[in-house]
Amino acid sequence: MKPVAIDWDALRQDFPVLAREVHGKPLVYFDSANTSQKPRRVIDITDAFYREHNANISRSVHTLGMEATEAYEAARKKLAAFLNVRGEDLVLTSGTTQAINLVAYSYALPRLTAGDVIVLSRMEHHANIVPWQLIAERTGAKIRVAEITETGELDLPALYAQLTPEVKILGLTQVSNVLGTVNPVADICREARRRGIATVIDGSQAVPHRPVDIAAIGCDFYAFTGHKMLGPTGTGALWARREHLDAMPPFFGGGEMIREVRFEKTVFNDPPHKFEAGTPNIAGVIGLGAAVEYLDQIGMAAIEAREQELLAYATTRLSAIPGLRIFGAAQEKAAVVSFLVDGAHAHDLATLLDLEGIAVRSGHHCAHPLMQHFGVAATCRASFAFYNRFDEIDRLAVAIEKARSLLG
Known part of the structure; x- marks a missing residue:
């Protein structure tokens, strides 16, 4: 056909x-790599939320509260289907920066010790560098740089040679925001997984511009930003393997991420809600759901x-x-x-x-x-x-x- x-x-x-x-x-x-422009559908749906449905989510049994919660969770499902993952493994965040910080503080900080190594590529955005520096300072871990060729491509043989037993985490962008280089993340994640290395993929410049199947990539964590994919600012998500989400402690504490709070002990909610404390950017996430529908319709x-x-x-x-x-x-x-x-x-x-x-x-x-x-x-x-x-x-x-x- x-x-x-x-x-x-x-x-x-x-x-x-x-x-x-x-x-x-x-x-x-x-300047779409910085932030994309927004189609009328996203603008209208975001506007309609405030005009017709504005209420907090997951807290109220009144009509507006239920409408807001339903639309918010529907956006999560749309994002999950768009990326071929389960919605219950998708933590909604303010963007890639928050998502990577969540991995750094909730996953890496309790696990890394002096002598461990974090490998980052030369082409990383600061959002996939600075959080790891902060964690390295607190744990005694070291950062190792995977270099690039003069054409702006990863030196893959050198990268694989750097994945020695002391390496615990590999942080890598799928697409460089400066060079446009598309990294073979599925191949790299497969090599890292064989060595027991957790992989953190920054998908900010990939998700808006090409088909992305997180399950096929085979990473441990995948972060992306909504405002680069036609959605509102202050939106994005972190996907993580379920075993990691279950084992990781909360990064933020507050409302919604709990089952029960007593002064003696708090019982936390199940993931992804365990990592979604406080009132989120409800209208923005609903707008991001509309952006996903728009992109999906084009293909x-x-x-x-x-x-x-x-x-x-x-x-x-x-x-x-x-x-x-x-x-x-x-x-x-x-x-x-x-x-x-x-x-x-x-x-x-x-x-x-x-x-x-x-x-x-x-x-x-x-x-x-x-x-x-x-x-x-x-x-x-x-x-x-x-x-x-x-x-x-x-x-x-x-x-x-x-x-x-x-x-x-």
């Missing part, structure tokens, strides 16, 4: 912000294919600009192009692009160790989503040429 052609321009109309102007020019939004394979076309076009177009250097040339790469132009600081270049209505990210991208590897302080980053167009890439190329003449 022939696949149904997708009208990408029509889908673009679902995103209200893309119709606005910046500095008198039509907005070109190339993640179709989204990945569309973004690969945008990436190929942008790589060719930008590579032709004299003095422009692209960072990251992995064989398997997501739709991210990080670049610098000779003689131009990344922030200056991004500012001039903004004057042309083009939004790109400039800075270290929460990846200082990766910037240090390449010997630069910052880069510009154009990150694409399915709602972008080829003519927008043309506008970017023209604007860079114009900026070169001004900065040169």
